[in-house]
Amino acid sequence: MNRASLDKQPHEVASMFDAVAANYDLTNDVLSFGQDRRWRREVAKAVDARPGQKILDLAAGTGTSSLPFVEAGAYVVPCDFSQGMLREGKKRHPWLPLTAGDGTRLPFRDDVFDAVTISFGLRNIADTELALREMLRVTKPGGRIVICEFSHATWAPFRTVYEEYLMRALPPVARAVSSNPDAYVYLAESIRSWPEQPELARTLGSAGWEKVAWRNLSGGVVALHRGTKPA
Template identity: 40%
Template sequence: MTDPADDTTDFGYQRVPRGEKSRRVGAVFDSVADNYDLMNDLMSMGIHRLWKHFTLELAAIRPGERILDLAGGTGDLAAGMARRTGRSGSVVLSDINGRMLARGRDRLADAGVAGNLEVVQADAEALPFADASFDLVTIGFGLRNVTDKPAALAEMKRVLAPGGRALVLEFSKPAVPGLDKLYDLYSFSVLPRLGRLVADDEDSYRYLAESIRMHPDQGTLRSMMEDAGFERCGFHNLTGGIVAVHRGYA
């Protein structure tokens, strides 16, 4: 349980003042933005595309729906959503980091995804949208970087229309015996070296590995979603629990 008097939070394995985390996370993503898509492919050996495809299938998007993609980065999920909801619907691609958001906007424009897409720079903890504005809210590989996760989940619930659904795609805790040791070896030996060789930034990728270990496990995150007011919460483990997709309904 968090001590109310403790005004610090995790930044990887470090403890930092709560007000400092967003600045440090911002610096990480400013650094990795230019190589973000390439590094995603290298780090996951392309499997991140399957995780995102599964998330889109689980979303069961219908034409005409209003969708918000938080921490949307370079727009992988938003592109798939825009195709599924069609011209009669709308997708808001949102991220707190302006550099990541600019790359996402340019990437989607180059891919011809523009007609039903809006780009908004926003903090997931204080969304600039009215109550019940969306049918679906997603956050992919972004919740672990949020300083106040309960606040972000509460905001996701607030902006969902009654019956709307939320999806959280995030790294989680391996559920296959022995996989955690292999995963740790890969995360702390291979990923920082890849970061150094490809992006000339070992520290940012070490932080990313550490932030995964500090993120709530599957059951804890499900409880956090329930505490935020979501109903029928559950999760699907992918790749042995290395990644999980949580779903809840408003």
């Protein structure tokens, strides 16, 4: 898949991530100028995992995003639909319970997790609202969702510069560090076509989440959305 597709066929997206698994974390670090580490710290703060809690980390890739929750004493299930990502994660973190799963058909019972989180993966799922409803289903009443996703810069001049970077600078940089640079053209286009922050908040509400709110990181390049399952 060389270009972003609104259809987001699961097997094509999964195959794309299989191809970039080996260097995925390094590539993200380079392309974000190290900002991805800060964003993940903010996710960990928002999830606020506690000892004994069960956390679902969806679109967890190699499992790197799950480590802060483990360090907090929670039981974490990293879940991803890319077998390549999961295999790479198993090499690095053989003790993590890495699980294969589709965000629109999660392989978990109802009301299992105290919190569910997804970072930079929601826009790659074919049906956003269906995925949000699935996350609601597997979350305990009163539990929470935290979504970290690329979004849209709030300052117009910076937004122009950022979108130019996505489409012009990102592919050449990706060619230097990624095993599948064409995948990053898809990723850049998927970011540009992703809904604005208020629209995603409305979709969360439509899916059944309450107390929906968001805050912008890095001037809106990334947005952190939160919600609570009705008690």
